[in-house]
Structure formats: structure tokens, C-alpha cells
Amino acid sequence: MTEERKETEDLLSMDLPALKAAVGALGEKSYRAEQIYGWLHRKLAGSWDEMTNVPAALREKMAARWPIGAPEQRALQISKIDGTRKYLFRMRDGNYVESVWMSYHHGNSVCISSQVGCRMGCTFCASTLLGLTRNLTPGEMLGQIYAISRDTGERVSNVVVMGTGEPLDNYENLVRFLRMLSDENGLHISERNITVSTCGLVPGIRRLAGEKLMINLALSLHAPDDVLRQRLMPVARAYRIPEIMDALRDYYRVNRRRLTFEYSLIRGVNDTDECAEKLAALLKGMNCLVNLIPVNPVTERGYRETRREGVLAFKKKLENHGIHVTIRREMGRDIDGACGQLRKRCTEMDQKA
Ligand code: SAH
Numbered sequence: 477m478t479e480e481r482k483e484t485e486d487l488l489s490m491d492l493p494a495l496k497a498a499v500g501a502l503g504e505k506s507y508r509a510e511q512i513y514g515w516l517h518r519k520l521a522g523s524w525d526e527m528t529n530v531p532a533a534l535r536e537k538m539a540a541r542w543p544i545g546a547p548e549q550r551a552l553q554i555s556k557i558d559g560t561r562k563y564l565f566r567m568r569d570g571n572y573v574e575s576v577w578m579s580y581h582h583g584n585s586v587c588i589s590s591q592v593g594c595r596m597g598c599t600f601c602a603s604t605l606l607g608l609t610r611n612l613t614p615g616e617m618l619g620q621i622y623a624i625s626r627d628t629g630e631r632v633s634n635v636v637v638m639g640t641g642e643p644l645d646n647y648e649n650l651v652r653f654l655r656m657l658s659d660e661n662g663l664h665i666s667e668r669n670i671t672v673s674t675c676g677l678v679p680g681i682r683r684l685a686g687e688k689l690m691i692n693l694a695l696s697l698h699a700p701d702d703v704l705r706q707r708l709m710p711v712a713r714a715y716r717i718p719e720i721m722d723a724l725r726d727y728y729r730v731n732r733r734r735l736t737f738e739y740s741l742i743r744g745v746n747d748t749d750e751c752a753e754k755l756a757a758l759l760k761g762m763n764c765l766v767n768l769i770p771v772n773p774v775t776e777r778g779y780r781e782t783r784r785e786g787v788l789a790f791k792k793k794l795e796n797h798g799i800h801v802t803i804r805r806e807m808g809r810d811i812d813g814a815c816g817q818l819r820k821r822c823t824e825m826d827q828k829a
Contacts, residue, residue, distance in 0.1 A: 486568075487542040488516060488615025488622075489649075491656055502537055510661070512538070517662035520622045522546055547573070547619045549627065553811040562811050563624060567592070567616060571609055574639055575620040583633030588620045590650060591641025596675050597710040598696075600740060602774045603640040611646040614653040621663070635665055638673040638694070644680030654689055667691045673738065678715045681723040685730045693727055694736035694767070695720065699746050700754035708746070717758070728763065735764040740771040741782035741790060752793035759799055766794055769804040 490498065492513050499509040511530055515521040524539040547565035550572070554561050561577040573589040594601070595608035617637075625632050635657060637643045643650045650672070658667045667690040674681065675696045684693070697717075699705035705712035724735055737759065741747045759766070768791060770781035782790070791801045 486545050486613055486615045488545065488618050489613045489652070490615075491652065491659070492661055498542070499534075499538075502534070504534055508534060513661055516544070517618070517622075517656065517659075518664075520626050522626060543568075545615065545619070547616065547623050549623060552627075555811045557810055560811065561624070561628070563620075563627075565620060565623060567612075573612065573616075573620065575624060576639065577624050577628060577632075579630075580634075584628070584630050585634035585636060586621050586624055586632050587636045587638050588617055589639035589641050590617060590637050590643040590646050594641050595645065596642045598675065598698075599708050600698075600742060600771050600774060600777055600779050602772075602776070605774075605776060608641075608645075611649055612641070614649050614656060617649070617653040618656060618662075621657070625663075632663065632665065634669045634671075636671045636673065636694075638671070642675055642677065643672050644674045644677040644684070647680055647683065651684075651687055651689075654687075654691060658689075668733070671736070673736075675709060675711050676715050676720045677711070678719050678723045681720070681727055685723075685727040688730070690731050690733065692733045692736065693724065694738055695724060696740075697737045697755075698740050700751050700758050704746060704751070708742075721758070725762075735762065737764055737766045738769060739766055740769045741787055742771045743780045743782045743786070745779065747782040747786050747790055749789075749793065752790050756794050756797035756799060760797065765800045765802060767802050767804055 485494075492509065495513050496506045496509040499512065500506060508530060512527060515527045515530070519526075521527055521544070523544060524535045527535055545568050547567055549563060550566045551564035552561060559579055563575045563577070565573050565575065567573065571592040573592060575589060576587040578585045578587070589612065591611050592609035593606050594604040597604050621632055621635060637650070654667075654670060654672075656662055657665050657670065671692040671694055672684070673694040673696060681693070696709075697705070698708050699712075700717075702712055702716050705717065728735060739746070739755070755766070768787055770784075770787055771779050773780055787803060791803060794801050
């Protein structure tokens, strides 16, 4: 057991071996741990009482030491346009995180947060305005998905780690979360249906390649050169684009998953023809997809989104170079703009209270 593991141990963070050890310490047989694990991670039980085939005495002993600690739903906004659901959860220590549920024709997707706040400081992002409070545990990442699944009553088929936080800045917890999420004793979500989005922490990308997970990587690029990127993202001073591209190519060599580049279009900043040309040159020959996102205006920052014609022109330019491009469906635009803003408002309200 590593130090970090002891520190963060909560019930939903325990993988099956850890749960077996906990149940074994109470003098119980290990199949009891399998039953409990199934209740928690497959049947998504919200309370110990639901675990009807586990003896009441064991449930009581376990409950006294291990509260389920599921995130508590504090707010829910449902888009009138497309049914996208944005949840605000309160964690056991009173911190808030946001998660989003989206329904596509190919299934339901959940976008989760990996940290309370973020310390990467991207200038267009609301999630980083209050800095990093703490990492989320594997159980708190799973808990967001389980709570949403319970609330909607629908199966989740895709998971994207694209909410608040930099997942590779919470590496150990992220990887344990990924393994538990794809585990056949749990929700068993295919690694191919999981995407982790990073601002480009090179050591983390390299380490992740070594995990032999078949998950998809998305890189938040947002600028085709380091000068502009450094204006938008402080992390770009630590890791330069050529270094990041090398790490991504190596990642690709290991798991052969098509890479996604996220590019938030900010009017007059990174949406010029010159940017499109440079971006095309940078990505030439890669098996990749560029996801264009008109920037969600964050009032604190004063950036505006590229107009629709500009987005289409930028897309066309890239396509002329044979690059695959999608424009992010502007899901739930009516429910409170950029990610992180709902959490920020609630956190500030609590601080004032
Ligand atoms: N830290 C990770 C994941 C969280 S952010 C990362 O950087 O990838 C998820 C995506 O939303 C990133 O591409 C991020 O740059 C982008 N993003 C953040 N704020 C945004 C905004 N106001 N408008 C558009 N995209 C934004």
C-alpha cells in the first residue's frame, strides 16, 4: 500500500483486493467482499441497507467504519435544448464538484471532474479561478458516475475526464479510477470508451503510455505555437509543443488510439487563417481529430467566442489539409455557460455564508 492510498482510502476507492482485506480483517470470508463490491460498483447501491444478501451484522460493522460516502446531489440543471444534465455534487468534506451527463444517439456520456479546482491557470477557464483545493479520490470520481447513473436510471457507456481539474496532476488516483471503471466486477466500461483530457503534462502522458490502458487521450492545445500557447496557458512554459507531440506520438505507438486535439476558438486571438495553417502543419500526418470549441465566455477574462462563420472557415482550412475536424456540439448552452462556473458560484456563496 502506498502512502497516498492510505490517505485517500474511502469505501468507493477500494478495489476488490483492498475490500477483501477490509472484510477479512473482520474475520469474514472473501466472497462477502465480492458481494459487497458488486453492490457498490455494479448495482450502484446508495446505502448499506440495500445489500440484502449480506448479513445485517456484517453490514452494520462495515457501515460503522466505512460510510458509502456517495457524492450528494445539490443542484441539477437540465437543458431545454438537448436534455444535457449538469450536476453539482457536494463531497463529504463540503467541497463541490460538477459533472455533466449527455445523451447521444450512440449512448450516454458522463463528463467528470478529477480535482476540486485546478492549479493549471489556463486564462480562459473558470475552473482554475479559485486555484486547486485538493485531488479527488478514485471513489469520488466513480461516485460522480454512479450518482448520475442512479439519478437517470440509464446506463453510462462513455466517460470523459474533462471536467474541473487536470487528471494527470492527480495521476495515481486517476489510474486506479480508470482500472476500477473498466473492471469486469464494476461498471465494466470499455477502455475504448474512456477519454482523458490533459493540458499536456509530458511526464504524465509518458507514464500513462506505460500503463497499457487502451483509453483515448485528448490534448488541450488551443494554439499552434508556443508563443501564443504561453499567453493562454501557463503550463505551456513548462512543456513545449514539440515535446508534447513527441510524447503523444509515443503514446500512439503503444495503444494506436486516434488522438484528439481540443482547440477552443477565441475571437481575434487564436482563430486567424495563420493559426489554422500553422495548426495544419503541426498535425500533418498524424491520426488525429481536431475538436473545435467556440470558447465559453468567462466574464472574469474578457474573451469572446469566434463567430459561427469564423468557426466554419477555420474548420474548412484544416479540412483542406486532410485533417478530421468536429465542432463540439454546443450542448446545454442554456444551462450556465462554461464548466466550473456553477461550482464557483456555490463555493463563493458558502464562503460568504
Ligand atoms: N485539465 C484538462 C481537462 C479539463 S478542461 C485539460 O486541460 O484538458 C476540458 C477542456 O475544456 C479543455 O480542453 C479546456 O482547455 C477546455 N476549456 C476550459 N475552459 C473553457 C472555456 N471557457 N471555453 C472553452 N473551452 C474551455
